[in-house]
Amino acid sequence: MASTSELKIGQKLNEGKTKQIFELLEPPGRVLVQSKDQITAGNAVRKDQMEGKAAIANKTTSCLFKLLQESGIKTAFVKQHSDTAFIAAHCEMIPIEWVCRRVATGSFLKRNPGVKEGYRFSPLKMEMFFKDDANNDPQWSEEQLLEAKFCLAGVTIGQCEVDIMNRSTVAIFEILERAWATQNCTLVDMKIEFGVNVKTQEVVLADVIDNDSWRLWPAGDRSQQKDKQVYRDLKEVTPEAMQMVKRNFEWVSERVKLLLESQASGxxxxxxxxxxxxxxxxxxxxxxxxxxxxxxxxxxxxxxxxxxxxxxxxxxxxxxxxxxxxxxxxxxxxxxxxxxxxxxxxxxxxxxxxxxxxxxxxxxxxxxxxxxxxxxxxxxxxxxxxxxxxxxxxNHLVWCKLRASMLNTWVSLKLADQKLQACSI
The missing domain is CATH 3.40.50.1970 (Rossmann fold)
Incomplete structure (x- = not known):
């Protein structure tokens, strides 16, 4: 792949715990998302270098966004650029983490005493958290999000946009859940973020989806977990422990390639x-x-x-x-x-x-x-x-296209209604 030196890179727009965002001068309206060899937990209370993580995370994100795009989900992802970076549409990010849960575990159990681990949510359980490291990303209600009246790329986040993100989160989870089922893996929960495309003013899936973004249990067995929870659970960070964490991340990055392959012909x-x-x-x-x-x-x-x-x-x-x-x-x-x-x-x-x-x-x-x-x-x-x-x-790939089509039909009706309401006022 081409090196980043071949791109006309402008200013650094943002830097987080695991990635940097750079403006691209040509073509305009795009950014370079550069991953870092850093792994964190508890809002960076625990922080370590993990050699090779940037490439693993970038490979995972690129495969997953390709799967979602081929299914018909609108995303900011454009293409993988290098081993550690990808190109995306420039978005102003909505500061909300959307969390979707199939199985009760982790922080949900702490916030909801009496619910046993393994409780299965049908329909899926939706939660949202305001991105605020200083206050440990507090849980927000829909009313709080609406009252915040975020204005991003000229779009005020109102009921229509919130409904679209809610519906999209469920569809994205179900598509990835169905894909992981082909590998006999249970997608337990997942967090994603949305942004407003600065050129089209559309709300789209943005940021990244990698092994930091979910809990993944092979054969539905928590003891076999392959996600970042393994790092969170470490009593002591040793070189041997970090090698185990890295092997889990590599296992996931190899499996995501298989999610793009059809399991049945027809x-x-x-x-x-x-x-x-x-x-x-x-x-x-x-x-x-x-x-x-x-x-x-x-x-x-x-x-x-x-x-x-x-x-x-x-x-x-x-x-x-x-x-x-x-x-x-x-x-x-x-x-x-x-x-x-x-x-x-x-x-x-x-x-x-x-x-x-x-x-x-x-x-x-x-x-x-x-x-x-x-x-x-x-x-x-x-x-x-x-x-x-x-x-x-x-055939999960066909099913994913059907599921995305359902979402897109619903979104088009929602936007048409919003436009009509605006014209009627």
Whole structure:
């Protein structure tokens, strides 16, 4: 990777316990986030150098932000620049740590006596803490955050922004939780921060997510914890103890690469009764592509060539790749029922509607003989989404895209409402 000397670096904008932020002169609106070989606990009450930590933290953050971005989460991350630094959009940081908990442990137990360690939160437990080292980052309520009226990059943090950060924190946690489950690791809790992009004025996930940011228990077993809690729990900081902490951090940084890899393959095979339906089928293929799902288009007629239809079906059953068939046939739809009656794979009817007989034709897809389980979805994009939901049961990358899409739909509605309310005043 390129060295930092090749960048046009401006002034230092900020320095924390584990990183430095530098302005980038070209292109404007970006910063360099440089990690440090320092590990701290208890607001730096305990502080030590850990050789190689900067590279480990940067590698971890870069992989995690790439996973989130590919899922569809808006972040400040742009790209990894070097072993110890990455480039990000310049954000004015909102001084709140958002903490999301799946399992009760740590400080939550101290603040909530009577709750046993291991209590599982469903839905997730949300908390927020004001970043104030002098006062040990006090817990804040939503009302305190609203009353603070933070104004950052021209945006006043109000109810809309708070709601977006709240929803986003839950979605980000669930995406990372689902990803870590592929490695048989329980994401116990996590803290993240948001900033306002100075160019777009959007609230986005910013700062870093590394092994300082969470509790991670392999096989759900606290005794195997791989996060910074191991460092916090040290009775005495010795070279041997620090080597153990470093090995845990390295273990995590190696595993996060695996979170970007699909654990299961899958494809959608669209069968159309005629090439006159090609435009309809192309919409299905395009939507499948947005979920990272392979989509193959074929032409066959269950009425005019049933033997060929069944031969094509057998072609995709024979290689062991999980498949969802989508039958695109107007008028009398025999394609979907014939496929459904002859395969154990899922079949989705997605008939193209015509202005003359569309309403009547759709009944041939809805009224199935007994023993057939194919569904009918009229929108090509929705048919692809349903196929993605099927694959998402076993493919975490597809599931993560679906989860991020849910969040983005909710955020777009929230922002549209906010804009309308502003126009109405």
């Amino acid at each position: 494809r959608v095979v669209v069968l159309m009764g005629s090439t006159s339906d090609l435009a309809h089928c192309e919409k299905i293929k395009k939507a499948c592509s947005s979920y990272g799902i392979s989509c193959i288009l074929r032409v066959t007629s269950a009425h005019k060539g049933p033997d060929e239809t069944l031969r094509i079906k057998a072609e995709y059953e024979g290689d062991g790749v999980p498949t969802v068939f989508v039958a695109v046939a107007g008028r009398s739809n025999g394609l979907g029922p014939v496929m459904s009656g002859n395969t154990a794979y899922p079949v989705i009817n997605c008939p193209p509607l015509t202005p003359d007989w569309g309403a009547q034709d759709v009944w041939s897809s809805l009224r199935m003989p007994s023993g057939l389980g194919c569904s009918t979805i009229l929108s090509p994009e929705s048919a692809a989404q349903f196929a993605a939901q099927i694959f998402g049961l076993t």
